[in-house]
Amino acid sequence: MAHAAHHDDHAHHPTGVMRWITTTNNKDIGTLYLSFALLMFFIGGSMAMIIRAELFKPGLQFVDPQFFNSMTTLHALVMIFGAVMPAFVGLANWMIPMMIGAPDMALPRLNNWSFWLLPFAFTLLLSTLFMPGGAPAGGWTMYAPLVLQTGEAFPFLIFAVHIMGISSIMGAINIIATVFNMRAPGMTFMKLPLFVWTWIITAFLLIAAMPVLAGAVTMLLTDKFFGTSFFSAAGGGDPVMFQHIFWFFGHPEVYIMILPAFGIVSAIVPTFARKPLFGYASMVYATASIAFLSFIVWAHHMFTVGMPLAGELFFMYTTVLIAVPTGVKIFNWLATMWRGSMTFETPMLFALGFIVMFTIGGFSGLMLGVTPADFQYQDTYFVVAHFHYVLVTGAVFAIMGATYFWLPKWTGHMYDETLGKWHFWLSTIFVNVLFFPQHFLGLAGMPRRIPDYAVQFADWNMVSSIGGFCFGATQLLFLYVIVKCVRGGAKASDRVWEGAEGLEWILPSPPPYHSFVNPPLVK
């Protein structure tokens, strides 16, 4: 059996670039996803640098307003659909089969396809930068009727979103099929590592939410080219309906980008506190509650559209309610640390950074949930600060922590701990210089998505831009640490971390091409 697997690995597989194009192996595909995410992180990051350069001083110095709007639009699409989501799918590909004691993913060919759709989707999307009329500039939220003013880029935007959606749905189906069918004997659901749990719930969110987005953008397409008027009041439609449909997708999407991060932090904190995760069952229930609530809070993204009072009250109550299960998660992590025996290697630093700064993003989220206050915060830099705290110091920090945590397992080499710590501390300092002042800007009245601003906003914008440039530059260090670790380094042990628990740590580092050809017995 083991011999057959070995034979299978090397005899029939193409080499060179064809290995990557034709691969059906979860680890290869995981690597592809993660590399793609890293590339997109730098492309989306470069766009953020252009935005921060233009906002460094009042006045228009570098770009014209239309291009500025294209940058904010593409930055969001690239970071959400190109960096954060593929990074989580890459981590799932690498880790879920190992964590549940399976040899590979359940649907390997689907897996190959779901990855290889992405380069095409982003080629379509980024090619619009070179089109007459420029790239989409109506915001990643694609609100009608503004988005219908997009020029030649419009159908490219819609089809790119369609392809990204198909890719996500296929990835989600694969994860569900894998976890439901390929667990090792004895690996019951309530023994699954939290990362697996959060990913199953995320996968269900994806399957429920992505088709809604596909429907919404298809309606935009027919409104533009086939004479329908779903979103045009003049034809009997309703522009606000687009926002309802979009955010019915969009709010679950927010949790799609954070639930796997909860899973990662729930894996890292117990390892470095050398103590089992506190309140495992309540963590599972809290994740499920957050997922459920995510479908009944969407209109808090659009409190200012003029809803009836009853609607505003309903969405305010459900929104602030999310603070309860989210709080439970944070308290459980604290209880895991309490009376532990902690060390502070780079993954743990990122996990702790996540807990603190995600909580700050949670606080501003609670403030935004309070409808009357939201009327002032809506569409200001306060919102920009909020979602960057949950997405950058939340999701992205968790992904970075996960990279340091599992890189030794993947490559068989330890990364450079000193540089890792430098990366953490520089990132943490500069990300706060970048985003914390944006709270002040929003409260002082600076709207988001503007290329130029009144002079009373100049001071904090300059501080924020300096933070942005330094944070961006620091990420080159991240790239260097990864490349260095892949190419060599101290040999990693199987367990890698003293306090590591779970099936992935009983495999060698790096693990065999097919993780568990003989399923382990879980007691």
Add this chain to the structure above:
Amino acid sequence: MSQARGQTMGRGTRKFPRSMAQLITALLSLCPAIASADWALNMRPGVTPNSQGIYHLHMIVLWICVVIGVLVFGVMFYSILHFRKSRGARAAHFHENTTVEIVWTLIPFVILVCVAVPATRTLIAMESTGNADMTIKATGYQWRWHYDYLDQGVSFFSVLAEKSNEARQPRSGIDPHTVENYLLDVDQPLVVPVGKKVRLLTTANDVIHAWWVPELGVKRDAIPGFINESWFKVETPGTYRGQCAELCGKDHGFMPIVVVAKEEGEFNKWVEDKKAAALAEAAANDPNREWKKEELMAKGAEVYTKNCAVCHQADGKGVPGNFPALAGSEIANGNVDDHIDRVLFGKNQMPAWKETLSPVEIAAVITYERNSFGNTAGDVVQPKKVAEY
């Protein structure tokens, strides 16, 4: 009734946040650079009952977050300091406690209920648009605002002030610091009387905009085809500035809102002046008389700069790929009826100007376009022709 509620709420919750706010202000004043207005840290209370209600709500939630944050991060940093392996800490093995889980589910829930009560009260006050003293309709256009005083019969467009507009052009070389109220100034402000409940209707002509003046506590989307309602009552005379808050295309950042609140007598005088000016304007712009080419060209240049140059550019060369050139274009050199049709009814991104500009303005701008930028159509379009088109 609803206003009274809003005010009561304000008084009831003012005490705690205010003393804390004073403490912060005192601390900040130790550091003069930070205490200056440009380094503003917080929301301003504003000048209406609603904006003050919002401010107090904001401060309540903010302080709740600060207190919870101090507790949570306190516990966390205590753990980080005390339970570290390097200090010889040995890990305990507990990993479950149902009582604790229930406690930390219930306490946040109770806190949330305490927030929800004042929030609900403020929200009800904000949504009570009845019994207004007057009604103004604000219509968002790409990229300016139009105001209609439904009771006084006054209406006008409000666009970014000339000086800001010059300075905000890409690489204009003008330092924004030298422009007074850079990007927050308009040619004609919205004037309202103090102490009156103004009901504001918002709608839009093209895409979604949002009418926002922070100090009035009003932010409401302006949606084409729909009319939204909100209200404000300014207590103190003064000038209050805001901006469009919903991305509405290229010049979203350049359609500010300025509200001037005046005593009632001054407001009434302003209304009379506005009306008189409108009458004089109408008399000077009689569409039924025969207009000379020079008159039309002069007026057309003015209309073009104000309305058309933003896309088609001052030199009529447009922006390739985005906005077509008028210089040498088929429309501007071909059949005059096609030209009138396009300006009146628009096409794709080109707005329909029929409702926005008068027949005189449209005739003037068409005449101007057909005889400028090297175009040599040579014809003169009379306002009468446009009016009857």
